[in-house]
Amino acid sequence: MVVPRPLLQPLVPRLRRLLPGLAMSSATGSFSLQQPLNYRGGARLQPADGGQVEEVYEPATGRVIAKLLCSGEKEVDLAVQSAKAAFKEWSQKSGMERCRVLLEAARIIREQRDEIATLETINNGKSIFEARVDIDISWQCLEYYAGLAGSLAGEHVQLPGGSFGYTRREPLGVCAGIGAWNYPFQIACWKAAPALACGNAMVFKPSPFTPISVVRLAEIFTQAGVPKGLFNVVQGGVATGQFLCQHPDVAKISFTGSVPTGVKIMEMAAKGIKPVTLELGGKSPLIIFSDCSLENAVNGALMANFLTQGEVCCNGTRVFVERKILDTFTKEVVKRTQKIKIGDPLLEDTRMGALINRPHLDRVQNFIKQAKEQGAQVLCGGDLYVPDDPKLKNGFYMRPCVLGNCTDDMTCVKEEIFGPVMSILPFDTEEEVVERANNTKFGLAGGVFTRDIQKAHRVVAALNAGMCFINNYNVSPVELPFGGYKASGFGRENGRAAIEYYSQLKTVCVEMGDVESVF
Numbered sequence: 001m002v003v004p005r006p007l008l009q010p011l012v013p014r015l016r017r018l019l020p021g022l023a024m025s026s027a028t029g030s031f032s033l034q035q036p037l038n039y040r041g042g043a044r045l046q047p048a049d050g051g052q053v054e055e056v057y058e059p060a061t062g063r064v065i066a067k068l069l070c071s072g073e074k075e076v077d078l079a080v081q082s083a084k085a086a087f088k089e090w091s092q093k094s095g096m097e098r099c100r101v102l103l104e105a106a107r108i109i110r111e112q113r114d115e116i117a118t119l120e121t122i123n124n125g126k127s128i129f130e131a132r133v134d135i136d137i138s139w140q141c142l143e144y145y146a147g148l149a150g151s152l153a154g155e156h157v158q159l160p161g162g163s164f165g166y167t168r169r170e171p172l173g174v175c176a177g178i179g180a181w182n183y184p185f186q187i188a189c190w191k192a193a194p195a196l197a198c199g200n201a202m203v204f205k206p207s208p209f210t211p212i213s214v215v216r217l218a219e220i221f222t223q224a225g226v227p228k229g230l231f232n233v234v235q236g237g238v239a240t241g242q243f244l245c246q247h248p249d250v251a252k253i254s255f256t257g258s259v260p261t262g263v264k265i266m267e268m269a270a271k272g273i274k275p276v277t278l279e280l281g282g283k284s285p286l287i288i289f290s291d292c293s294l295e296n297a298v299n300g301a302l303m304a305n306f307l308t309q310g311e312v313c314c315n316g317t318r319v320f321v322e323r324k325i326l327d328t329f330t331k332e333v334v335k336r337t338q339k340i341k342i343g344d345p346l347l348e349d350t351r352m353g354a355l356i357n358r359p360h361l362d363r364v365q366n367f368i369k370q371a372k373e374q375g376a377q378v379l380c381g382g383d384l385y386v387p388d389d390p391k392l393k394n395g396f397y398m399r400p401c402v403l404g405n406c407t408d409d410m411t412c413v414k415e416e417i418f419g420p421v422m423s424i425l426p427f428d429t430e431e432e433v434v435e436r437a438n439n440t441k442f443g444l445a446g447g448v449f450t451r452d453i454q455k456a457h458r459v460v461a462a463l464n465a466g467m468c469f470i471n472n473y474n475v476s477p478v479e480l481p482f483g484g485y486k487a488s489g490f491g492r493e494n495g496r497a498a499i500e501y502y503s504q505l506k507t508v509c510v511e512m513g514d515v516e517s518v519f
């Protein structure tokens with residue numbers, strides 16, 4: 001497979017301008033990064049302490065593209081102090097002043113869309129096609145909260161005798177953002193945009209697997225005019241994350257990641273009485289009724305399972321299909337899945353790139369092995385994929401997999417796989433499918449395909465899930481709140497709802513008469 005040079009070449013000089021001093025081009029297999037990955041006080045720098053080294057990979061080739069220095073307690077403290085100082089200035093600005101800066105950040109992201117998407121693809125392994133969509137959602141998120149910043153307000157309440165009260169919506173202070181590796185730039189924007197719009201500062205820790213693009217976001221914020229130190233990046237894994245959560249000057253933690261880590265975050269937050277937002281895992285149901293548009297339902301099932309190599313928390317991986325259309329639906333889904341173009345994620349026509357790393361690929365492979373042992377039938381894919389291009393030979397590829405003959409008690413149906421694996425489950429009645437769909441510890445998302453509007457609304461109303469789709473799946477307008485029920489977490493990102501989670505309400509009670517003391 002040959003990289004079409006004309007397609008990629010125009011990006012190279014612009015990427016060099018963005019990341020000066022790098023020996024890089026944007027072609028797969030050629031990127032490397034020597035620059036520091038921490039960001040504090042408005043500049044990239046090496047951490048003041050810590051220093052444990054992690055290798056950062058390009059999933060498409062399996063190459064090491066950067067070395068990550070993990071931040072220690074001192075560096076985390078410096079980042080928090082830097083944020084605290086910037087908070088003093090930022091929190092005093094009016095909503096409209098914050099709006100202008102956030103709009104400028106959105107504009108810069110839009111301008112640099114292709115470069116940022118390229119960085120995301122190189123570090124995450126997802127196709128450039130998808131990465132561009134992620135970057136679009138990211139700047140839209142900033143625009144959306146920029147728009148809200150100017151209208152954040154409290155209320156005025158009249159009390160007896162001319163007295164009155166009013167409420168003020170105030171920021172929390174320094175917020176910690178901790179991200180997963182599947183949507184590195186987008187996750188950072190989903191947290192930073194509402195946080196900054198409300199007047200907070202942020203210290204963000206990305207996943208050590210995908211540390212690169214969020215530093216670009218930090219640079220863009222500075223360029224757009226946020227006070228230096230308002231948005232800082234600390235790099236590292238578990239220990240760095242713990243220092244951040246336990247820091248006494250961190251007022252709130254917003255976390256995206258796995259359920260077990262979510263539990264630990266909540267424990268740490270409990271000790272400091274800190275509010276948390278938890279965006280955790282899922283095993284969401286997608287219900288296909290026989291009266292659906294089959295073509296839309298098949299498209300929906302692919303959207304629900306195979307974006308970002310299936311590494312999506314809200315994926316509808318339990319696909320319940322009404323028995324009447326099971327065979328037709330399955331045949332079509334398998335046919336379409338087999339046609340998904342896998343390979344070099346920087347090629348324009350690639351639709352599935354590489355999984356995040358070797359251990360994760362092995363984990364997904366093990367789920368498929370176990371599914372077979374438990375009686376599921378591999379209808380397509382599931383095996384490793386080795387691209388023809390020699391430079392991609394050590395990449396972490398697999399073919400997207402559809403499992404038939406599944407039952408609700410199988411591990412592949414119960415546990416989050418976080419890979420391109422769809423399980424198909426037949427059902428007969430609405431009542432039965434709703435009960436089975438809800439029979440999970442998770443509750444992130446759910447979907448239904450039907451032409452019967454009453455049934456569609458009845459079913460989503462009965463689903464125990466925070467984000468439900470009717471006749472589509474995995475679209476993410478930033479205007480709509482996103483978040484889970486049950487073990488999938490709580491708090492909301494996006495939409496007006498997120499404002500609640502990045503601000504606090506102060507009530508001011510004003511006496512216009514004399515004090516009538518009871519003493």
Ligand SMILES: NC(=O)C1=CN([C@@H]2O[C@H](COP(=O)(O)OP(=O)(O)OC[C@H]3O[C@@H](n4cnc5c(N)ncnc54)[C@H](O)[C@@H]3O)[C@@H](O)[C@H]2O)C=CC1
Pocket residue numbers: 178179180181182183205206207208236237238239240241242245256257258259260261262264265278279280281282312313314416418444
């Ligand atoms: N609901 C949502 O919006 C999303 C949920 N996820 C979930 O995330 C998981 C995959 O992401 P991973 O990065 O593997 O999750 P993870 O839980 O291992 O790590 C997430 C982040 O937490 C940090 N971390 C790990 N242990 C920590 C600790 N004790 N204290 C503080 N920070 C700590 C990691 O370094 C990373 O930045 C999946 O389960 C997936 O469902 C992923 C994306 C979106």
Ligand SMILES: C[N+](C)(C)CCCC(=O)O
Pocket residue numbers: 182183187307311312313314474475476
């Ligand atoms: C953008 N979307 C809806 C496909 C996924 C967002 C949640 C995640 O970070 O996994």
